Amino acid sequence: MFAQFLFISSALLTLGGAVAVLVTKNIMHSCIYLLASLIGIAGLYATLGADFVAVTQIMVYVGGVVILMLFAVMLTGGKDFVSRAQNLLGLAPSMGNRWTFSVGILVALVFLATNIKLILNVSKSIPAKTFGNEFPSTVNQIGHLLVKEHVLAFELSSVLLLGALVGAAIIARPRKQ
Amino acid sequence: MMGLASYLIISLILFVIGITVMIARKNIVAILLGIELVLNAAALNFVAYSRFATNNLDGHIFSLFIIVVAAAEAAVGLAIVIRFFQIKETIHVDEATTLRN
Numbered sequence: 058m059f060a061q062f063l064f065i066s067s068a069l070l071t072l073g074g075a076v077a078v079l080v081t082k083n084i085m086h087s088c089i090y091l092l093a094s095l096i097g098i099a100g101l102y103a104t105l106g107a108d109f110v111a112v113t114q115i116m117v118y119v120g121g122v123v124i125l126m127l128f129a130v131m132l133t134g135g136k137d138f139v140s141r142a143q144n145l146l147g148l149a150p151s152m153g154n155r156w157t158f159s160v161g162i163l164v165a166l167v168f169l170a171t172n173i174k175l176i177l178n179v180s181k182s183i184p185a186k187t188f189g190n191e192f193p194s195t196v197n198q199i200g201h202l203l204v205k206e207h208v209l210a211f212e213l214s215s216v217l218l219l220g221a222l223v224g225a226a227i228i229a230r231p232r233k234q
Numbered sequence: 235m236m237g238l239a240s241y242l243i244i245s246l247i248l249f250v251i252g253i254t255v256m257i258a259r260k261n262i263v264a265i266l267l268g269i270e271l272v273l274n275a276a277a278l279n280f281v282a283y284s285r286f287a288t289n290n291l292d293g294h295i296f297s298l299f300i301i302v303v304a305a306a307e308a309a310v311g312l313a314i315v316i317r318f319f320q321i322k323e324t325i326h327v328d329e330a331t332t333l334r335n
Contacts, residue, residue, distance in 0.1 A: 060236065061236065064236050064240075068240075068244050071244065071248060072244065072247055072248070072251075075247075075248055075251040075252070075271055076251060078251070078255060078264075078267055078268075078271065079251055079254055079255050079258070079259075084261055084263055084264055087264060087267055088263075088267065091267050091270065091271070094248075094271065094274075095270075095274065098248075098274050098277075098278060101241070101244070101278060102278070102281055102297075104236065105241070105281050105282060105285045106285060107281045107284075107285070107294055107297070109294065109298075110277075110281060110294050110297050110298060110301075113298060113301055114301065117301050117302075117305055118270075118274075118301070118304075121305060122270065122304065122305055122308045125308055125309065125312055126263060126266065126267065126308070126312065128312075129263055129312040129315055129316060130263055132316055132319070133263070133315060133316060133319040133325045153258045153259050153260040154260075157257060157258045157259075157260065158258045160257055160258075161253070161254040161255075161256075161257035161258035162254060162258075164253060164254070164257060165250040165251070165253060165254045168249075168250050168253065169246065169247075169250055172246050173243075173246070176239060176242045176243060176246060177239065179238070179239075179242065180237060180238050180239035180242065183238060183286060183287050195291055195294060198291050199291060199294055199295065199298075202291060202292070202295055203295065207295050210295075210299060214299060214302045214303075217302070217303070217306055218302065218305075218306055220306075221305075221306035221307075221309050221310050222309070224310055224313070225309045225310050225312075225313035226313075228310070228313040228314055228317050229312075229313035229316045229317055231320065
């Protein structure tokens with residue numbers, strides 16, 4: 058019962074936040090709606106019994122990536138942040154125009170139509186497992202998997218993070234004139 | 235109700251909205267927001283399959299690595315956005331036409 062309530066509210070939060078990211082004019086508000094959508098995805102992970110992934114999602118995305126996005130928005134405000142001449146749809150120039158929106162929605166409809174059938178077939182071919190309400194903790198097993206079977210990917214991800222850190226610091230360095 | 239199909243449909247809708255954001259918006263930061271939505275849809279698919287179709291936790295591991303790669307990608311992408319703004323004084327994507335300034 059509680060799991061179903063959590064599932065429905067998380068799904069609504071996720072999809073509503075994603076739609077709001079698409080249609081909001083102000084890019085700062087888009088970042089905040091992305092934050093709502095990411096919290097909803099963490100709730101969906103919780104309903105799947107993936108407690109460690111849910112907490113990591115909240116820590117990394119809500120605490121890191123969205124804050125980084127907000128810093129980038131504030132650092133790149135610029136002159137056309139407020140308003141420039143508005144285009145056909147009455148949208149701000151950073152929103153794109155009617156042409157880009159129609160192309161995007163066309164691609165979305167084609168993708169949706171080709172994948173709905175696939176998803177329904179997949180769910181028919183995989184038998185529905187029923188679980189009780191018990192969710193055993195996954196932290197212990199994930200720790201063993203990370204340092205035993207997937208240790209190469211674990212170390213490579215640390216090298217990737219170091220490279221991204223140094224690369225971002227070098228790229229964003231102020232230019233010398 | 236809470237079967238595999240409902241999670242897959244949520245993930246599909248999230249992916250499609252992310253693709254639409256990436257195509258429709260003209261702001262570089264908004265395009266990065268669309269990329270985050272797409273990556274999250276993929277990670278949600280991994281965890282859903284790991285629960286309903288297998289008995290191990292490899293999907294969780296893959297989802298964790300997707301989160302790590304997304305964080306690294308966001309850091310480098312936003313550094314590039316800030317550098318681009320220092321050169322061009324705008325973050326409109328139509329201004330990005332040359333590799334050198």
